[in-house]
Amino acid sequence: MKSVVITFxxxxxxxxxxxxxxxxxxxxxxxxxxxxxxxxxxDLIVIPGGFSFGDYLRSGAMASISPVINEVRxxxxxxxxxxxxxxxxxxxxxxxxxxxxxxxxxxxxxxxKSVFIRVENNQTDFTKNYKSRQVIxxxxxxxxxxxxxxxxxxxxxxxxxxxxxxxxxxxxxxxxEANPNGSxxxxxxxxxxxxxxxxxxxxxxxxxxxxxxxxxxxxxxxSLNNLF
Amino acid sequence: xxxxxxxxxxxxxxxxxxxxxxxxxxxxxxYSQISNVRQGKFVDLEIKADSVEEATKIVDEIADKLxxxxxxxxxxxxxx
Numbered sequence: 001m002k003s004v005v006i007t008f009x010x011x012x013x014x015x016x017x018x019x020x021x022x023x024x025x026x027x028x029x030x031x032x033x034x035x036x037x038x039x040x041x042x043d044l045i046v047i048p049g050g051f052s053f054g055d056y057l058r059s060g061a062m063a064s065i066s067p068v069i070n071e072v073r074x075x076x077x078x079x080x081x082x083x084x085x086x087x088x089x090x091x092x093x094x095x096x097x098x099x100x101x102x103x104x105x106x107x108x109x110x111x112x113k114s115v116f117i118r119v120e121n122n123q124t125d126f127t128k129n130y131k132s133r134q135v136i137x138x139x140x141x142x143x144x145x146x147x148x149x150x151x152x153x154x155x156x157x158x159x160x161x162x163x164x165x166x167x168x169x170x171x172x173x174x175x176x177e178a179n180p181n182g183s184x185x186x187x188x189x190x191x192x193x194x195x196x197x198x199x200x201x202x203x204x205x206x207x208x209x210x211x212x213x214x215x216x217x218x219x220x221x222x223s224l225n226n227l228f
Numbered sequence: 229x230x231x232x233x234x235x236x237x238x239x240x241x242x243x244x245x246x247x248x249x250x251x252x253x254x255x256x257x258x259y260s261q262i263s264n265v266r267q268g269k270f271v272d273l274e275i276k277a278d279s280v281e282e283a284t285k286i287v288d289e290i291a292d293k294l295x296x297x298x299x300x301x302x303x304x305x306x307x308x
């Protein structure tokens with residue numbers, strides 16, 4: 001699998017993403033956000049977490065107009081897989097490649113902890129190696145992770161099976177107490193309609209080794225790698 | 229001309245920061261007369277334009293492209 005990890009000023013999970021991709025033996029390259037052309041034969045583009053442009057104006061807003069984003073848009077339309085994690089998810093909603101928006105956490109606190117999320121759809125390129133409805137443990141670390149969309153958009157997301165992950169309790173139940181940030185429908189991650197773009201607040205690249213807590217995130221990268 | 233673009237969260241969107249400010253004013257400082265606190269932001273800028281219409285067109289464009297996320301925010305502007 002040929003992958004690329006984009007770095008913006010303020011990205012801080014780009015090296016973790018590279019580590020995860022190297023662990024599954026992907027040929028991975030790093031690119032700077034001002035890059036105006038990406039290779040046509042890429043299999044995966046990763047937009048990593050962090051605080052691109054200091055989160056000025058809105059999280060992900062400035063990054064959404066970086067030159068490299070035109071290439072992300074072009075290649076995603078050709079079916080190239082795009083994974084946006086945390087700030088990467090915020091950037092994907094700001095570019096309108098994914099619907100909705102990530103707003104301030106309902107308790108107005110930065111949250112950094114491991115949470116349980118449930119795989120809502122294990123038939124996508126990102127989740128094929130997970131079991132149906134598998135509950136996995138992955139860390140979150142964000143201030144703006146409260147997924148918001150109007151009721152029409154939420155219906156469209158549900159009707160098209162676009163919910164990737166939901167925050168759940170340890171038993172896999174969708175509960176208010178398991179929702180760390182106030183997200184609509186406990187949404188932790190969503191796909192586009194075509195399912196080649198995934199945005200998620202939890203960090204799979206930080207859950208790739210049992211020695212540091214969990215390797216549940218590695219399965220996502222392995223699922224992608226199995227395609228090629 | 230000098231322009232101030234005011235950006236606020238839509239009424240239907242929970243304004244967590246506004247709520248925190250309200251709680252501080254009412255509970256901590258004792259201003260029981262205060263309610264419905266909403267916070268937002270403004271961006272001041274200068275535009276080289278020959279007419280208000282031309283400036284308006286530019287403001288609407290940049291609001292759409294960067295300054296405002298219309299899913300959750302409303303905006304208006306004033307010429308200073």
